[in-house]
Amino acid sequence: MIIDADTLFGFWPSRHVDVSLDKLQRLMERHNVELACACSARGICYDFQEGNQETIDVARSNSCLVPVLTVDPRRYLGVAEEVRRRVAEGHKVFRLYPEYQNWTVNTPSARKVLSILEDAGATIMLGGTAAQAIPEIRSLQVPVILTWVHYYYLSDVLAYADEMPHLYLSTRFLIGPRSLEIAVSALGAERLIYGSQAPLVSMASALKLVLTADLTPDQRGAILSGNMQRLLGNSLRS
């Protein structure tokens, strides 16, 4: 089974690219991805409350999608209410997008948003650099998946891997030769998670890295689906 932990759907204003739900589903079918954790681009680019409602509605009618919600520290207003409401509804995973929203995780508003998500018991998916993220998430008590760590900067994760058991890492940018295997050695396969960021980028590119890496079947299975299944818990439909 393959779960793509990091996808989106909708419209993308800053490039002429098809990120429609249809495109996402075609890619999933082509690459035998059974489930995609997906977030509406509306929530990334425009309004997180509108976007989250769209994400939930679309996931409700598409059994291959797991809703991933988002909030925007730039707006800040309404973030706490949105998180509390959605967690009460049973949603657990929140993805933050500093890479597209032009904010950094070391700002006061972002710190507060992280605190709100932690208090709600959410699982956090966080873009942006590890150098900025590590000090801010170091003492959090909830799982945090870093989604934007290029292997050039993997050292920032390796340096703190032992003392941050709640830290998970997306395979998306571990594109150096054996960088994924190095990350597995340092963090354990149970803390690596396959996510492609498709359809904005190639799904096959990210997937091929995991499929051709020097891993045991158990390690590959954990990265491709097991770890995300565990983090999603009850919010994963049966």
Added chain:
Amino acid sequence: MKIIDIHGHLGKWCYPQAHVTAAEAVVRLRELGIARLLVSSGKAILYDFREGNRLLAGEIAPHSELLGYITLNLNYPKESEQDLDTYRDHPKFVGAKIHPLYARQKVSSPGGHYLARAVAERGLPLLIHTYSAALESPWNVVPLAKANRGLTIIMAHLGGDMWWEGIAAAKEAPNLHADMSATWTDAEKVTTAVTELGAERLLFGSDYTLFDASHALGMLEDADLTPDQRELVMHGNAERIFGARLS
């Protein structure tokens, strides 16, 4: 399908990754179905180009899958020209490579023009690193292409994270070609480049052993190309440009 990867390296990198030897590279190429990898020396790019070129000649010698680029340094045009003459008839070297970022020089500098002319005079293809910073912009390559119409220039990375600038720049001269390797595997990049430039001007490159080659292979797999377009990109254009030395 036969795959020729025209953008690779041998050497050490300052990142958490494997230092891939020539023999290890060949194993990985076979796993991924890549028939040939054209490499420049990481040492030649990052440090001493003459030492790097010399070591590369020895490293690739035992491996039919590996062929080399002569790395040139924009800050040492005369000395680079000497290396061109040292290796131009070497059976394992098939082209020249310039990396403006590590030389901290635009390729449109006087040294760049000097070296482009020298490469053109010797009838070799020239691979030039391009990305989005001013120092490495694909637009810096255009004057070289216009001044040396007989020179085949391949823009490595097609401008990188601003690949649309690479496409626009490549339109300026018919002797400009590109590979599309980069961290950024933007979903529409390959098909847009093929539509705008024609498949005849695009080549498969992965940047292996800096990146794992599966990364770029996956991007090409996802691209909606016709069989003819795919043949050209994955090997046909490389065979036309680099000729008999690939066999």
